[in-house]
Amino acid sequence: MTTYYVATTGSGGNGSASSPFRTISEAMAANLKPGDEVVVKPGTYNESINIDKDGSAAGDITLRSEVPGAALIRPPSGSYTGISVNANYVTIDGFDIKGGNGDGIEANNVHHVSILNNKVHDSGESGIQFNYSDFVKIVGNETYNNASSGWYSGISIYENRNITGDTSTTGYRNIVQNNISHDNVTKSGAHTDGNGIIIDDFQSTQASGHPNYTFKTLVDNNLVYENGGKGIQVAWSDSVTVQNNTAYHNNQDPLNDGTWRGELSNAQSSNNTWVNNIAVADPSVNKNNTAVDNTSYGGYTNANTVWANNITYNGTAGQSSVRTDGGNAMPSTANGNKLGVDPKFLGAASGDFHLGSGSSAIDGGTNKYGVGSVDLDGHARVVGTVDMGAYESGSSAAPGTPTTPTNPTTPTTPTNPTTPTTPTTPTTKEFVGTNGNDILPHTGQSNGGNETFKGLGGSDVLKGGAGADVLDGGSGTDTASYAGSGAVNVNLATKAASGGQATGDKIASIENLTGSSYNDVLTGGNGGSNILNGGAGADKLSGGAGGDVLNGGADNDTAGYAGSGGVNVNLATGAASGGYATGDKFVSIENLTGSSYNDVLTGNSGSNVLDGGAGADKLSGGAGTDVLIGGAGKDIMTGGISSDTFVFKTAAEAGSGSTRDVITDFQHGVDKIDLLAIDANGSAQGNGAFHFLAQEGASFDHKAGALTWHYEDKADATVVQGDLNGDGVQDFQVQLHGHVQLGAGDFLL
Template identity: 65%
Template sequence: MTIYYVATSGSNNASGSATEPFGSIQQALNSGLQPGDEVVVRAGTYQEAIYINDGGSAAGNVVLRAEEPGTVTIAPPSNSWNAISVDANYVTVSGFIVSNATGDGLEGNNVHHIEVLNNVFHGNGESGIQFNGSDFIKIDGNVTYDNASDGWYSGISVYQNRNITGDTSTDEFRTIISNNISYDNVTKTGDHTDGNGIIIDDFQSTQTSGFPSYDFPTLVENNLVYGNGGKGIQVVWSDGVTVRNNTAYHNNNDDLNVGTWRGEISNSQSSNNTFINNIAVADPGINSLNTAIDNTSYGNYTNDNVVWISNLTFNGQTGTASVRTDGNNDVPSTADGNLLGVDPGFADAPNDFRLSDGSVAIDAGSNAYGLPGADLDGLARAIGTVDMGAYEAGSTGAPTPTAPTPAEPTDPVPPTDTVEPVAPAEPTDTVEPVAPTEPTDTLDPVAPTEPTDTVEPVAPEGPDATESFNIWADATPEMAAASDTNPVTLGLEFTADEDASLEGLRLYVTEANSGLDSIDLWGADGTLLAHAQVKPAGGEGWQMLTFDEPVQLSAGETYVASYFTTSGGYSVSQGFFTGAEDKGPVSFGENAGVYSYGSESGFPDQTYLASNYWVDLVLTTGASGVEAEAPVQAETETQVQLEAETQVQVEAEAQVEAEAQVDAEVALPPLAANSIIGEAGVVTQNQADSDTWHSVTFENPLVDPSVVMGGMTGNGAQPYTVRVRDVTSDGFDYQIDEWDYLDGKHTTESISWLAVESGTHRLEDGRTITAGSTSVGDSWKAVSFDKGTFDHDPVVFGQSSSDGNASAVVDRIRSVTSDGFETCLFGEEGSEAQISSDAFDWIAVESGGSASAGSLAGTTGRMVNHKGSAVDFDGAFVNDAFVFMTELQTTNGADPATLRTTSVDEDMAMLAIVEEQSSDSEMNHIFEDAGYAGFDAAPIYGMSVELEDGFF
């Protein structure tokens, strides 16, 4: 065994001995390390990005350690990516403070037998600790805080474990995350999807095809997680995980986090997992959806064989279980020793999470699934019966080494020697599953859907019928037909503020909701009060469905009005019921939209993202009816009464008044059904020679379109780009362009095109899209968006749109912000031809949307290079004909290159960067951020938005 030493006072020309240390950590790591060798780093700050390329073997790890734990800081320069990149097997990293990396504090890809011990990771833009596609990982005794600020990352993240060793005989825990403290990891920019304390992510490999599910044993034990933006501990799409003796407190602090479920400890879409002796304390004051425990799933998936033993839940209200089980999954039972809705009695949370004397969690645990040898303090476990949580009360056993005290965040260290950035080889923390069996189209409420108090004439139902009150008048749902096709009951929870007669329900119905079967009225306790079978009329719009007899409502009582459909396809608007509202005869509170899944009508008692399912009431006030009593079972089908085609003037005035009160900065303008602001399509074409041009004709003429194109296939062996010219209101010409050192002929490819009217528009789902044109040559040119167009960085696509250059060129993008971007034309390296200024069209679109809704956009993060990376869509495109566009958003590599879509399916795509080879055969390319967008191949609807002019 050889020990190499590193000191800030050393020299890279030295021998690396104790008396002649190296001056950089990387120099020591590049010294031909063998199994059992150590690199010992002396106190100081090292301005390096570390690459561990030589590892050990089963005979011994290569060890990188601080000579005195907690005295060595690794702070990479700003032009690097990860602080520590582990690219070898059998490696131990111990005792460092790792801070201020643009990417991950430590990242390992496709590696095995790695130990990360007793480090502090803070202030890193992505995860503190990140492993992708790896196995046999031990993460113990670390502190991770203030990481994950730049998107979908977490304090500690282990993603898509794989059996890369081929070992099928080792049956003990192969991945262990233990004795860590992970706190204050909160997303501040980018996608607010994660920011978890600890995440075990997609061991089922649902997001990457071709890999088997990994279900070898994984242990998450003795960890303290608190104050994170996302969940404390999340197990998602992962099986075979034991979560034991952890403490989770007041996580889910990021109210912008779009994740479906908000448990302190969460088991989602995962089976064969065990949760035992954990303490989970939620804070619903941050978000009403925050719960202590989630055991949730979507679609037809059930979380099978999930064990909940001796866990404690609390949300500040004694007796409230604070458990969510969407998908008809098991609820933790008090019969199994679970203490639900009980204060754990911490000593001084959030400063001290040890148990105070008399805590109910003391001696309340179970040893049914094994015990840690020590608690988070390193003291002996099981003083009497084991306690719940990460700390054992009353233990005085000999301490073992614990994590170093977290250092205060420091300013980024100025860059020294340039180290080439390395970014994730795969996606890291991913978006938590958004259940397709729940309303999944996340859209802001559109102005017309604001409730209005309206008196509307309704055909008389009997001698006592008068004018009927309803809530929504002729408002239009934001999503008229959700893609969910599962049987479901959807309803509205409301309180009668005065005695009234409920004649029936108004529902917004489309052809997608063909299975509408029955309507119901329930008491607040789930007692069925009225029921009627119904047959809706065809077409789209509001329909009234009546009970056999009007049902009397009593002032002060709370009810749930609902309907059951076998087909899904319901109407929905998310983010609607965010506060209490008084509507005259009735009122409702937050999360008034309710639902439940099942093969027949059932009491709907679950909520999702404050959604409105557009269940309206038809009430008569001051009229007598049948008093609600249980049960009432109608046995005949009711007459479906269509709404009157015209509304009285008072209704229209009320609607106008309501719309005028909508906050213009939040709500979107109503979209005209005939507002075509663009079109998307796909052409299939080969290129017989470099002189032939092809044409596209728009289905509907546009006024002043900008056009961008991009390949959806990579059938040809050679790289290609697409050139556009002669853009008019009726269409444009294009050709497949190969680099000039090639023959100009190219095999058949599928090529996407996107045309959008110049100016700024609002898409149907509420996102912003803007388009324009300018000219650009071989120097970087700044393009500015109109003021106020975007709140966050959009996705930008560019296109050379004239034939001013005889040689092939490719446009590149960089410096994308909410204010604009920079672009430049590149020619091939081996050409001496001067690049002339070309006309240049561009389109920028707000990130978001979903494939299932027919439109999406996003960026990969800095993770795409020549090796290729997967992009998983949110949902799947339903239509066979859809457009997929890509464009690099960065220009980190200097060599001319194109972004190739090597394959694309309805729910994912594979992207790779292809360099041209006119000067050399080398094709390696540094990591870049790739932008992408997808649209159904069809006209694009939206509405123009007037903004202050920008400049180009």
């Protein structure tokens, strides 16, 4: 792998660090190979860039701003795009892109392209636009003041197609995550689009001869506000999950009619899931503005569309602010939706969409359909129960400066930054290694400020210490170390870093992570083999794809596989296969969290917590006092030797009838069934407790929260069942193998 450099001070160079290219276009015309990287130094580049050289599965062609946001791309007058991508396996990271009559970043007929951490603004058409593509990743960008010339959006993926021929349905093929999209489209045009984010026509209704694209797409942790059109729109597109987004006061174009309104819009689309979102409409612009739009026409019905644990609000408490034309279902409060409820942002008028004290969005979400590991700030996503919206309350100290711009109508990025105020010479201290194995900083050097660390070649260890640092490992296998820090949350896939000494850090070419002595969240997932060393503390380690080494260190640590296909992991033997688990190695791991698919999780002789997540999972605790959490789907759980606890967080997780969970070895007086998280009486305030009817085969007493049990001879099974609403009909069941004589002491109610 070769690294090429570009600098405004270059002149006829060969792209080396000492003799950089003068323009980005020169670098992109070089003999680039898979895994090569073009690093652009701070400055203004007056050019329109075309990328036409492919990377491969072995490595992307990467175009990266050396200092995030400091390389400014300004296309000359009359140019169409800022960056045009016509190649596969490409990453674009960290630029400020302004202008162009067309799209800021445009990609056509490509696959495995990642657009990361860019600011894209003041483009005539979309900020970021993909057409006829596959395996798309748009993460960590800000788009604003785009789409002034017509039916365009901040972020748009249009008519995806399976151009690779890959038929695998494991995981999400397209990810739109952790972006902020605001103030796109002039507010004077009756535009049909102008959305913050749109997933558009995967059914190919506007282009004949192409099959419906039904591979899974994720729209997660995004903030969209003050756009001319809808906040997040899924139109003529299926198999899309829209989760933990915040949409606020979109539909600002006063000339749009009611057909084109909705903070969250599911139009002519099926098999989609909308969960844990916040949608706040602004009817002052147009009375037809609604928080949710679940509509269709021409006899089409939006089939199998899930609306769960979302908040809607239009400024008037109790008004649902939902439109359901075409015979489509209304989001139900029974599915955790809170309709007509103020989410109580800390300061929406000043651009702060964090949740205030007493917000119903706090702990109001669900992990039934999957949930990300971090929020838009990069903080740990789940504190207690997952929150609704893009920000998780209480995941760390509230940030001093919100991630969102301080004034929604006036972007904080200068509107005319053609002359950068920052000199091209870095103002921060640099520590530069060699082509050997370095530890930076060297003994005796201070690392307490905002510094840049460059490992260059070799296997380096970079210790940024306090301050917002740039950690660039260079070539080789490199480690970012947070030993001596408070708890950190670092993600190599998204490059998000927060908490302790990680706060504000920028990460590049880092393969391994070492955590602190506290409770860290370390995530690999950059496609290679990562070594994640948690150190002391109760750490959560997720390697992602590739054969990873997960070393929990001291205390109780968890290996997690959220976002993976089904996995089979055995802590007793160390065997790991399937999905992201393939090739993983475990050191000092006590707990496992599975994927959203069918997992097999096995503990060891110690005390383990096994959480299957969604899917039909098989959990086996082994020896030791274990906690088994089946999650959604029909699960089979075996506690093993010692006293074990089987946890059910919702009635839906337990299942009913043929879908009910099974416990194969429940021991009366030894094991416990934990129902504490289930509200036994949903009509009363608070989390009501169950009352146990001790007599075997007792009928329900028509009081909410009744718990009974009976033996089914044909199945040789004892069945525990609960009635949540007092109608005398079971709402969930749990099956125990054999005839078990149960008492109240066998439950946590």
